[in-house]
Amino acid sequence: xxxxxxxxxxRLRSGDAxxxxxxxxxxxxxAAGWSELLKALFPHxxxxxxxxxxxxxxxxxxxxxxxxxxxxxxxxxTVGIIAVDPTSPYTGGAILGDRIRMQDHYSxxxxxxxxxxxxxxxxxxxxxxxDAATVLDASGRDLVMIETVGVGQDEVDIVRLADVTVVIxxxxxxxxxxxxxxxxxxxxxxxVINKSDREGxxxxxxxxxxxxxxxxxxxxxxxxxxxTVASEGVGTTELAEAIANYEAxxxxxxxxxxxxxxxxxxxxxxMLRDAMLEKARAxxxxxxxxxxxxxxxHKRDPYSLVEEIVRALATTT
Amino acid sequence: xxxxxxxxxxRLRSGDAxxxxxxxxxxxxxAAGWSELLKALFPHxxxxxxxxxxxxxxxxxxxxxxxxxxxxxxxxxTVGIIAVDPTSPYTGGAILGDRIRMQDHYSxxxxxxxxxxxxxxxxxxxxxxxDAATVLDASGRDLVMIETVGVGQDEVDIVRLADVTVVIxxxxxxxxxxxxxxxxxxxxxxxVINKSDREGxxxxxxxxxxxxxxxxxxxxxxxxxxxTVASEGVGTTELAEAIANYEAxxxxxxxxxxxxxxxxxxxxxxMLRDAMLEKARAxxxxxxxxxxxxxxxHKRDPYSLVEEIVRALATTT
Numbered sequence: 001x002x003x004x005x006x007x008x009x010x011r012l013r014s015g016d017a018x019x020x021x022x023x024x025x026x027x028x029x030x031a032a033g034w035s036e037l038l039k040a041l042f043p044h045x046x047x048x049x050x051x052x053x054x055x056x057x058x059x060x061x062x063x064x065x066x067x068x069x070x071x072x073x074x075x076x077x078t079v080g081i082i083a084v085d086p087t088s089p090y091t092g093g094a095i096l097g098d099r100i101r102m103q104d105h106y107s108x109x110x111x112x113x114x115x116x117x118x119x120x121x122x123x124x125x126x127x128x129x130x131d132a133a134t135v136l137d138a139s140g141r142d143l144v145m146i147e148t149v150g151v152g153q154d155e156v157d158i159v160r161l162a163d164v165t166v167v168i169x170x171x172x173x174x175x176x177x178x179x180x181x182x183x184x185x186x187x188x189x190x191x192v193i194n195k196s197d198r199e200g201x202x203x204x205x206x207x208x209x210x211x212x213x214x215x216x217x218x219x220x221x222x223x224x225x226x227x228t229v230a231s232e233g234v235g236t237t238e239l240a241e242a243i244a245n246y247e248a249x250x251x252x253x254x255x256x257x258x259x260x261x262x263x264x265x266x267x268x269x270x271m272l273r274d275a276m277l278e279k280a281r282a283x284x285x286x287x288x289x290x291x292x293x294x295x296x297x298h299k300r301d302p303y304s305l306v307e308e309i310v311r312a313l314a315t316t317t
Numbered sequence: 318x319x320x321x322x323x324x325x326x327x328r329l330r331s332g333d334a335x336x337x338x339x340x341x342x343x344x345x346x347x348a349a350g351w352s353e354l355l356k357a358l359f360p361h362x363x364x365x366x367x368x369x370x371x372x373x374x375x376x377x378x379x380x381x382x383x384x385x386x387x388x389x390x391x392x393x394x395t396v397g398i399i400a401v402d403p404t405s406p407y408t409g410g411a412i413l414g415d416r417i418r419m420q421d422h423y424s425x426x427x428x429x430x431x432x433x434x435x436x437x438x439x440x441x442x443x444x445x446x447x448d449a450a451t452v453l454d455a456s457g458r459d460l461v462m463i464e465t466v467g468v469g470q471d472e473v474d475i476v477r478l479a480d481v482t483v484v485i486x487x488x489x490x491x492x493x494x495x496x497x498x499x500x501x502x503x504x505x506x507x508x509v510i511n512k513s514d515r516e517g518x519x520x521x522x523x524x525x526x527x528x529x530x531x532x533x534x535x536x537x538x539x540x541x542x543x544x545t546v547a548s549e550g551v552g553t554t555e556l557a558e559a560i561a562n563y564e565a566x567x568x569x570x571x572x573x574x575x576x577x578x579x580x581x582x583x584x585x586x587x588m589l590r591d592a593m594l595e596k597a598r599a600x601x602x603x604x605x606x607x608x609x610x611x612x613x614x615h616k617r618d619p620y621s622l623v624e625e626i627v628r629a630l631a632t633t634t
Contacts, residue, residue, distance in 0.1 A: 035620055042618040257613060264609035264619065269598065271623045276593035279627060281586065292581035296574060301359040302581065303352055306588045310596060313630075 027131040044138035052162030064230040080136035084148040126157035171200030196227035344448040361455035369479030381547040397453035401465040443474035488517030513544035
């Protein structure tokens with residue numbers, strides 16, 4: 001490892017917030033040295049508890065995460081928050097929301113908030129989030145919370161790298177549980193019904209229970225349902241307990257390592273896909289527009305072309 | 318091309334619904350011969366108009382698509398519908414909804430409906446949808462409609478292969494336009510406000526207009542806003558006109574080929590990514606669990622490993 005990277009890592013691990021921000025930017029933007037940095041950080045990872053939280057827009061996720069952060073700060077734990085907000089660039093919701101939150105925690109260096117926004121890249125956001133979590137973990141944060149808005153495949157990809165996944169529902173949002181998409185219900189280790197003082201909270205609970213009765217999990221854990229009113233701080237302690245209970249369960253049942261291996265299998269495939277795509281793009285280089293034009297003119301079929309490129313890639317160094 | 322594939326294609330192009338269903342299954346499941354089939358079908362493609370429609374759950378998309386299908390049938394055009402429904406496997410919504418719709422059109426061979434559901438694969442649904450659209454196009458359908466539920470990156474990936482993209486909004490769904498995610502507002506060639514007899518339709522329209530004033534499109538098209546009440550057939554003709562207007566605009570401005578080339582560039586990258594991933598997975602083969610375990614034990618860093626695999630792949634045939 002070169003001296004410059006060692007210096008960066010020393011500063012990062014001493015708690016320097018600017019070094020932390022810079023390191024996350026480096027890996028997020030794939031700036032010069034990003035790969036060497038991650039390799040050098042890796043030995044320092046694996047200590048942070050990583051909690052993923054997701055739910056539909058308007059479910060009160062940010063407020064809940066803030067409450068949790070305050071809870072953990074009272075226990076003297078340091079917290080890193082990655083807020084993945086794929087709000088439209090038109091509305092700028094991510095930036096505004098983030099500024100307000102930053103002010104709130106401004107005086108506490110024990111909480112570090114970083115927001116990430118969709119850039120329309122192919123699967124790039126999940127990878128960028130994972131890398132940012134790695135940096136926060138290596139920096140010595142006790143807890144890393146990854147919050148993401150939405151209930152689609154994007155969110156599944158993002159939160160499944162967490163050790164514990166919390167899915168947040170609210171009463172009275174249209175068809176409730178029915179509109180939650182494939183994958184999200186399945187990845188919940190804990191359900192939260194936020195704004196649970198509203199009408200319909202019992203119905204949401206019944207629907208979750210009904211779905212749970214249809215399919216047992218491989219690890220035999222039954223995700224608990226925690227009711228919260230995040231705006232008033234109600235239920236935060238119960239949620240923190242539920243998270244701790246699940247972590248304890250994983251330890252008791254010797255599932256920590258198994259889960260870790262499963263996570264890494266998925267991440268490896270994703271990392272490999274990204275790396276291969278990069279290589280393939282480089283291979284096609286400036287030809288891609290010409291290829292696309294030839295396909296659009298029906299002079300070439302895309303299926304044979306892709307086979308040719310993959311073959312060619314395998315025979316060059 | 319071998320005789321068996323030629324026979325399949327002849328049957329498919331003669332309008333045989335069973336041959337059509339079988340061909341879609343072959344490419345969707347990557348069953349034996351899928352690649353040869355697509356190569357052989359490609360010369361027959363490029364004639365169908367491909368229309369993508371997306372919107373939040375509950376926006377009345379299926380009803381609108383049905384109305385459009387009836388409209389085009391009156392003009393004696395044949396229609397293929399691909400309903401991409403990433404509903405949770407728990408709820409089984411896709412299957413039920415599809416059966417009801419199938420019955421409705423049962424007597425008309427001019428309408429073919431195919432539903433696709435999320436299978437949790439990495440980007441596999443967009444690819445499967447594109448391949449199914451290719452089969453429908455090659456089979457001689459005049460129109461292919463791709464409808465998808467939701468407003469996330471999944472849906473962007475799925476509908477952007479269409480020639481015309483319709484985004485469906487409804488009044489009174491929470492924060493309306495604010496909750497529409499990155500990418501969706503940008504890809505709309507036409508906006509529909511469905512259930513426009515409800516309170517709040519004007520507000521949605523104002524919000525769309527406000528967003529449009531912030532960002533001009535590269536092709537200088539201003540997406541029109543069509544108000545519909547799909548359950549009563551109101552606005553269907555106007556929507557069909559708006560679609561035809563946009564198609565005419567693309568022709569007048571000589572943008573058809575350009576758009577086609579851009580679409581193929583994106584699809585090529587996606588196809589290449591899938592092909593490379595398959596190759597990479599095969600390369601790792603049974604080692605992936607061992608690798609993941611070594612990473613989980615911190616005996617190996619994942620970043621170096623991926624580099625090694627990509628390097629190794631480039632030197633083997």
